[in-house]
Amino acid sequence: SQTIHQWPATLVQPVGSPLSLECTVEGTSNPNLYWYRQAAGRGLQLLFYSVGIGQISSEVPQNLSASRPQDRQFILSSKKLLLSDSGFYLCAWTSPNLLHFGNGTRLTVT
Amino acid sequence: GNSVTQMEGPVTLSEEAFLTINCTYTATGYPSLFWYVQYPGEGLQLLLKATKADDKGSNKGFEATYRKETTSFHLEKGSVQVSDSAVYFCALSTNTGFQKLVFGTGTRLLVSP
Numbered sequence: 001s002q003t004i005h006q007w008p009a010t011l012v013q014p015v016g017s018p019l020s021l022e023c024t025v026e027g028t029s030n031p032n033l034y035w036y037r038q039a040a041g042r043g044l045q046l047l048f049y050s051v052g053i054g055q056i057s058s059e060v061p062q063n064l065s066a067s068r069p070q071d072r073q074f075i076l077s078s079k080k081l082l083l084s085d086s087g088f089y090l091c092a093w094t095s096p097n098l099l100h101f102g103n104g105t106r107l108t109v110t
Numbered sequence: 111g112n113s114v115t116q117m118e119g120p121v122t123l124s125e126e127a128f129l130t131i132n133c134t135y136t137a138t139g140y141p142s143l144f145w146y147v148q149y150p151g152e153g154l155q156l157l158l159k160a161t162k163a164d165d166k167g168s169n170k171g172f173e174a175t176y177r178k179e180t181t182s183f184h185l186e187k188g189s190v191q192v193s194d195s196a197v198y199f200c201a202l203s204t205n206t207g208f209q210k211l212v213f214g215t216g217t218r219l220l221v222s223p
Contacts, residue, residue, distance in 0.1 A: 006153075036213075038216075042215055043114075043199065043213045043214050043215035043216055044154075044199065044201075044211075044213035044216075045213075046210060046211070049210065090153055090154065098156055098159075099156070099211055100156075101146075101153035101154040101155070102153050103151075103152050103153040104152070104153045
């Protein structure tokens with residue numbers, strides 16, 4: 001069966017520090033992968049999606065970037081975190097008609 | 111553009127009460143509609159879905175009917191339990207080549223014994 005792993009579960013980082021969140025999917029090949037963010041009091045916002053290795057599409061301009069170095073690995077990064085980057089980050093992948101989420105990473109920028 | 115509007119929470123109910131969480135949408139074409147649930151400290155899980163008008167999605171005692179005429183997909187449950195306490199997200203997909211879900215802001219449900 002397919003599973004999605006996301007880590008770390010929680011992270012506290014100072015403003016201006018770098019960020020790297022990793023997501024891996026098992027049990028499937030060539031999945032479509034997504035990064036969503038859930039900010040306090042707001043809904044889920046799609047940040048990036050990827051349909052294949054090295055293929056990244058950005059949905060909103062921001063301080064973050066994404067990379068897909070391997071078929072089932074999706075990384076969310078920042079060179080310098082801002083306070084506004086705090087939130088709950090969710091990785092997801094799709095089977096033909098459904099979106100499956102990881103357990104998320106809660107990021108607090110102080 | 112596409113959007114989803116949910117009722118603001120929190121919704122506070124006693125166990126065995128009837129639940130309705132309103133959801134309306136704006137979309138071009140004929141979207142698929144979803145309800146996702148997020149339990150404390152976890153990611154989102156699909157609760158139910160409907161892919162065309164008048165379809166009823168159901169799971170774990172929850173139901174929602176795709177109403178094209180009112181552009182709504184309200185979530186209902188006849189008798190809630192404490193274990194139903196969670197955040198519920200309504201979402202739509204415009205059925206492009208891959209899923210790009212548009213989510214509502216979420217509604218927190220608190221059920222007390």
